Amino acid sequence: MEDLPEALLREIIKRLPTTSDLNSLSLVSKRLYTVEAELRDAIYVGCGVCPVTVALASLCSRFRNLCKVEFNYSGWTPNDGMQLGNQGLHVFSSCCPSLTDLTLSFCSYIDDSGLGFLACFKKLMSLRLKALPQIASAGLLSVAVGCKSLSAFRLMSCENVSSVEWLEYLGKSGSLGELVVGNCERISQFDLLRFGSGFMKVQMFEFQNSNLLKDLTLAWISTEAEIGLCCLLRKCKALENLSLYYVLVMLAPQYCEGYDCRTTLTDDSLKALALWCPMLQSVELTFFGCEPDWPDEIGFTQEGLVMLIRSCPIRDLKLGGANIFDDEGMKALSRARFLESLKLINCVAITDAGMHFLACSPSLIDLTLELCDESLTIAECCQISLKAVQGAAKTVHYTDECPGYKEWMDRCVCEPQV
Structure with a gap:
């Protein structure tokens, strides 16, 4: 074993999957012990490591290249000895200079x-804090100010955190690519607004205290990977109002250089909405700059949107630049039982034929049309006046009687279904 090349020893050590195997291997020879210590870059500290401060000093002395450390005291009892405390963190911060990833759970x-000692970790990039009952906003602010390299932050089940100056500071610094706030009862959806311009750079965002979330607006967010919109929507059971303004995902193409863009809202996201958001009443989907010749830029299909409208009690629907929505979609809208207000902005695939379908809409009382460049026909919509639609297009045709309307209704209602 002592004669093996060091490169081969390193390869053997890298192939061992468990910590127990690594520990056993390090007992075989002094050389393996030394090489394994150099390669070890992650450790897990849990209940039973006592005294933890002394153990930390010893571990950091042996493993000098530690990058990832997790402290987890889930299920801890006083019989397990002392947990990691402030003094332990102080010692740890002085003897682990290469740390980039830290998790503190149930401490x-x-x-x-x-x-405050976490500011000593100058290379710290990822921090997870879960179930730390003693920490408050002041401590998080010291982390935000001191940890200049922080790019991923997860705060879970920290019930004593209320004010969000730390969140505002992180937003202004613009360093975070990942932000997760979960089950922190004193942090509301409105507090998240303090993150401000930080949302322009964040690639993954999750707010898990969303069972009571009623209003969700995402605007002008571009990412290089999925932002978990489908996962987020699954947790918003009380959601009533959803507004999405050109939320993009950057996709690396397979056969050419550069990136393709499409919206992150897919049919799967719409299915999640339909299944998990039964209270949804208002939906606004606005897409700027999506070309009619490139329908794939919009991540969902007309069928997916129609499925959502049929599944939820949507009363207010606004579509802007939705070039995938055409006359067949309007036909489906005309059968929506709850739809009271409809706003269409620059939906170029909708024609007068599509507008005719609205004549039999059972609940529609408010119709707004913008950027209808050529002609518009309003027929048999008794709640919509000619005055209201003047100027919506170059030519407006308005009538209280729709030619062929009775025949069309007889054909739809009376003819036998095939």
Whole structure:
């Protein structure tokens, strides 16, 4: 074993999957012990490591290249000995200079003063804090100010965190690519607005205290990967109002250089809406600059949108630049039982034929049309006046009687279904 090339030893060590195997291997020879210590870049510390401060100093002395460390005291009892506390974090911050990824879970004895030591980790990029009952907003602000390299932050089940100056600071710095806030009862959806311009750079965002979320608006977000919209919508059971303004995902093409763009809202997202958001009443989908000749830029299909309209009690629908929506979609809208208000902006695939279908809409009382460049026909919509539609297009045709309307209704209602 002592005669093996070091490169081969490193390859053997890298192929061992478990910590117990690595520990056993390091006992075989002094050389393996040394090489394994150099390669070890991650450790897990849980219940039973006691005294933890002394153990940390010893671990960091042996494993000098640690990049990822997790402390998890889930299920801890006093019989397990002392947890990691503020003093332990102080010692740890002075002897692990290469740390880039840190997780603190169920650490009951760490408070804001302990979090202040995290600023010593100059290379820290990813931080996860879960179920730390003693920490508050002041400690998180010290993390936001001190950890200049932080790019991923997860805050879970920290019930004492309320004010969000730390979130505002992180938003202004613009360094975060990943932000998760979950089950923090004193942080509301409105507090997240303090993140401000930070949303322009974030690639993954999740707010898990969303069972009571009623209003969700995402505007002008571009990412290089999916932002988990489908996952987010699954958790918004009380959602009533959804507005999406040109939320993009950047897709690396297979056969050419550069990137393709499409919206992150897909048919799967719409299916999640239909299944998990039964209270949804208002939907606004606006797409700027999506070319009619490139329908794939809009990630969902007309069939997906129609499925959503049929599944949820949507009363207010606004579509802007939805070039995938045509007269067949209007036909489906005319059968929507709850739809009261419809706004169509620059939906170029809709023609007068599509507008005719609205004549039999059972609940529609408010119709708004914008950027209808050529002609518009309004027929048999008794709640819509001629005055209201003047100027919507170059030519407006308005009538209280729709020629062929009775015949059309007889054909739809009376003819036997095939």
